[in-house]
Amino acid sequence: MPRAPRASHQVIVIGAGIAGLAAAAEAARCSLKTALFDDGLLGGLITNVGSIHGHPDTEGGTGADLVNGMLGAALEAGVDYQPGAVTALDRQGDYWRLTESSAPNVILATGAELRTLGVPGEAELTGRGVSQCAFCDGGLYKGRDVAVVGGGDAAFQEALHLATLCANVTMILRGLKPRARPAFVRQAADLGNLHFRWQTEVRRITGGDGVDAVQLQELNSGETESLTVAAIFPFIGLVPRTDLVTAGCHDGGGLTVDQNMHTDQPGLYAVGAVRSGHGGQIAHAIADGKTAALAIWMAQSTR
Numbered sequence: 001m002p003r004a005p006r007a008s009h010q011v012i013v014i015g016a017g018i019a020g021l022a023a024a025a026e027a028a029r030c031s032l033k034t035a036l037f038d039d040g041l042l043g044g045l046i047t048n049v050g051s052i053h054g055h056p057d058t059e060g061g062t063g064a065d066l067v068n069g070m071l072g073a074a075l076e077a078g079v080d081y082q083p084g085a086v087t088a089l090d091r092q093g094d095y096w097r098l099t100e101s102s103a104p105n106v107i108l109a110t111g112a113e114l115r116t117l118g119v120p121g122e123a124e125l126t127g128r129g130v131s132q133c134a135f136c137d138g139g140l141y142k143g144r145d146v147a148v149v150g151g152g153d154a155a156f157q158e159a160l161h162l163a164t165l166c167a168n169v170t171m172i173l174r175g176l177k178p179r180a181r182p183a184f185v186r187q188a189a190d191l192g193n194l195h196f197r198w199q200t201e202v203r204r205i206t207g208g209d210g211v212d213a214v215q216l217q218e219l220n221s222g223e224t225e226s227l228t229v230a231a232i233f234p235f236i237g238l239v240p241r242t243d244l245v246t247a248g249c250h251d252g253g254g255l256t257v258d259q260n261m262h263t264d265q266p267g268l269y270a271v272g273a274v275r276s277g278h279g280g281q282i283a284h285a286i287a288d289g290k291t292a293a294l295a296i297w298m299a300q301s302t303r
């Protein structure tokens with residue numbers, strides 16, 4: 001009787017953001033043969049953040065340093081890191097198969113993309129005044145007026161950074177209350193060059209070689225305003241990258257999981273920003289990754 005083909009790994013982690021790096025390192029430390037794939041921006045969303053908040057080990061440190069440290073730890077633990085996008089994921093028999101690799105367990109850590117505004121002018125002016133990285137592009141607008149859209153932690157964090165460089169920063173919020181942590185809101189309220197437009201939406205971004213202005217609409221009165229700015233930075237939430245999984249387990253946003261980060265498909269786990277109910281911070285992403293890796297190890301060792 002022909003022998004069933006062996007899997008190349010015991011665990012495959014897709015995505016080397018914070019959740020994937022934590023999952024892969026933990027799995028390898030449990031002596032599980034682990035592969036880790038990433039499609040380019042190693043480290044994911046946190047990589048370009050210049051000053052991390054809310055995580056004790058890394059308070060005020062850079063995202064790049066955190067990612068480098070976590071990658072070093074994963075490699076040292078024996079993770080087989082393979083740069084490259086995973087484009088298909090199929091379950092065949094007892095294994096999940098990628099093009100050249102296979103494993104009984106896959107930890108999906110594909111994270112999320114920053115949501116865009118979807119208004120006229122945004123796509124055309126991206127890279128010429130529309131940016132989603134204040135730490136990368138803020139220096140280009142030194143001494144000028146800029147706008148930030150959103151009311152969560154990321155929007156406030158980036159606006160506070162821009163306020164150290166730019167003449168004026170206007171935050172545009174749809175609601176009346178920010179969702180950001182109180183320390184960020186207090187810091188922002190104390191700055192003379194940080195201004196707010198509450199209950200306001202961006203309707204259009206105008207410009208030529210760069211951004212000239214944003215057209216705003218106050219939601220209660222319907223009144224419109226043209227705000228002259230050289231750049232606009234939207235931080236209005238995340239869109240989970242779930243495209244590798246077509247069946248089951250979506251809840252319309254991220255992937256639904258149980259307390260072990262297991263989806264409703266055999267051997268398929270989802271961790272970090274790709275899963276529904278992700279806490280939003282790197283501490284949550286790390287905890288998710290470790291939880292999935294340990295659940296796989298426990299299942300293997302009791303088999």
Ligand SMILES: Cc1cc2nc3c(=O)[nH]c(=O)nc-3n(C[C@H](O)[C@H](O)[C@H](O)COP(=O)(O)OP(=O)(O)OC[C@H]3O[C@@H](n4cnc5c(N)ncnc54)[C@H](O)[C@@H]3O)c2cc1C
Pocket residue numbers: 014015016017018019020037038039040041042043044045046049051052053054055084085086087109110111112113114154157158241244271272273274280281282283285
């Ligand atoms: C501007 C900003 C500032 C933030 N600041 C803080 C902070 O100060 N403190 C804090 O605790 N949190 C902060 N966060 C939140 C934190 O960044 C996220 O919670 C965390 O990074 C999520 O990690 P993740 O690994 O789940 O996803 P991601 O960071 O999105 O990583 C996913 C990775 O998977 C890769 N990938 C996706 N699809 C594929 C594929 N098909 N094949 C191979 N690879 C793939 C991506 O390229 C990426 O590298 C911030 C977020 C933003 C946006």
